[in-house]
Amino acid sequence: MEKIKMLNVTKYIGDRKIIDIDNLIIQENEKVGIVGKNGAGKTTLLKLIEGDIKADTGEIEVNGSITYIKQLDDIKINATTNLSGGEQMLALIKEKLKENTSIILADEPSTNMDMQNIEFLIKKLKEYAGTILLISHDRNVLDSICSAIIEIDDGKVKKYKGNYTSYKIQKEAELEREKFEYNQYIKEKDKLEKAIINANNSAKSMRKAPKRMGNSEARLHKREADNIREKIEGHSTALKTRLEKLEVKQKPKGEYSIYLKPPTNIIMKNKIVINADNFTLKAGNRILIQNCKFYIETNKITAIIGRNGIR
Numbered sequence: 001m002e003k004i005k006m007l008n009v010t011k012y013i014g015d016r017k018i019i020d021i022d023n024l025i026i027q028e029n030e031k032v033g034i035v036g037k038n039g040a041g042k043t044t045l046l047k048l049i050e051g052d053i054k055a056d057t058g059e060i061e062v063n064g065s066i067t068y069i070k071q072l073d074d075i076k077i078n079a080t081t082n083l084s085g086g087e088q089m090l091a092l093i094k095e096k097l098k099e100n101t102s103i104i105l106a107d108e109p110s111t112n113m114d115m116q117n118i119e120f121l122i123k124k125l126k127e128y129a130g131t132i133l134l135i136s137h138d139r140n141v142l143d144s145i146c147s148a149i150i151e152i153d154d155g156k157v158k159k160y161k162g163n164y165t166s167y168k169i170q171k172e173a174e175l176e177r178e179k180f181e182y183n184q185y186i187k188e189k190d191k192l193e194k195a196i197i198n199a200n201n202s203a204k205s206m207r208k209a210p211k212r213m214g215n216s217e218a219r220l221h222k223r224e225a226d227n228i229r230e231k232i233e234g235h236s237t238a239l240k241t242r243l244e245k246l247e248v249k250q251k252p253k254g255e256y257s258i259y260l261k262p263p264t265n266i267i268m269k270n271k272i273v274i275n276a277d278n279f280t281l282k283a284g285n286r287i288l289i290q291n292c293k294f295y296i297e298t299n300k301i302t303a304i305i306g307r308n309g310i311r
Contacts, residue, residue, distance in 0.1 A: 001028040002063065003103060003131045004049055009058030010155075011044055018044055020155035021058065028102075031125070031132045033142040033164060036152035042135045043071070045152065046105045049133065064102035064131070069093060071107045085112035086308030093121060102130045110138050114308045139164050178252040185249035192243045199236035273298045 004026035011019040018041040026032055034042045047053045048060060050068045069092065083091070089112055096104075104125070110118045122144045125132060133150075136142055142149070142164035149160045149167035160167045274296040281289040296302055 002026070002061075003028050003030070004063075004133075005059075005061040006048075007059045007061075009048065009055045009060060011041070011048060011053070012056050013044075017155045019048065019055075019152075019157070021157045024150070024157055024159065026131060026133065029129070029131060030148055031146050032134065032148045032150055032159075033146040033167075034133060034135045034150045034152065035142070035164070035167070040152040041155060042152055043107055045150075045157070046107055046133060046135065050105055062103070065099075066103045066105060067096050067099045067101040069096050069104065069106040069109050071111065084308045086114055086117055089113060090117050090120070090308070093124070097124060097128070104128060104130060104132045104134075106132065106134045106136075108135055108137070110136060110141050112308070114306065117308055175252055178249075182249045182251055185246065189243065189246060192239055192246070196236055196239045196243070199232050199239065202232050271298055272296065 002025050004024075006021045006024040009019060009021040009024075010017060034045060036042050044053070046068070048055055049062060050066055051062075052068075089109065093109055106125075110121055113121065118138070118141065122141060125134070125145050132145065134142070134145065144163075146163045148162065149164060151158050151160065151167070151171075160170050162170070272295045274294075276295065277293050279289060279292040279294070280287065281292075
């Protein structure tokens with residue numbers, strides 16, 4: 001059964017087309033991850049399905065009731081609570097799962113969660129007997145839950161079968177194929193362009209009859225030269241037609257990497273960059289850390305781990 005169907009759907013933000021869907025179908029009980037760069041339109045897609053915003057064109061058909069788990073930044077649980085962000089998100093998800101709808105839309109539900117709560121989230125979403133559309137940057141969440149992945153790139157939406165790892169394998173194979181086809185296109189295009197130039201040069205280089213030739217010989221030479229030139233020009237025209245009909249291949253965009261160059265002119269003279277003694281931290285009336293003693297050495301990478309909201 002088709003739970004969600006989107007046909008010829010577009011959505012603009014200003015003059016930018018952020019969503020451009022020809023045909024997208026989500027089946028009953030599918031668990032679908034949504035991936036794409038920041039600002040690609042992932043949240044916009046969920047809002048279109050939920051009905052929070054309207055499409056500029058196209059049809060959206062939803063067969064079932066929806067629970068929408070928004071990002072923590074978009075919700076208000078209790079402004080005066082002492083709970084951490086992860087604890088608030090977990091409380092929200094537990095409440096949302098009680099709604100027993102047939103479709104869940106989840107926007108970064110594992111944000112701010114510790115590893116134990118993420119495992120709880122994965123377990124509950126795997127047990128859910130319904131359709132899920134899930135935005136997440138957590139590869140483990142996408143691998144554990146999803147049976148399909150939707151990629152949004154330049155507004156275009158493409159669906160891949162399998163979890164995130166399967167999607168990455170398919171995407172890499174797709175990119176390699178696009179690179180090969182693009183290189184073949186460039187080679188053929190260059191070959192045709194060079195052949196056209198050579199043919200045109202050959203036609204131009206056909207010499208006129210030498211002055212020492214008699215009239216009959218000059219007429220014969222001209223007739224032969226015209227025949228050859230006509231054949232060369234015909235060949236050039238055929239090459240131009242082939243070039244015009246050559247299927248244009250765009251250069252693959254590939255994946256973008258962000259390179260951060262750390263400053264090299266900062267010299268830390270102290271062996272210890274942070275030194276805490278009898279350190280106490282409170283959130284409202286709740287004591288999170290009490291009489292703690294620790295130090296952080298210079299040029300060391302230190303991880304802070306623990307449950308959400310733990311001391």
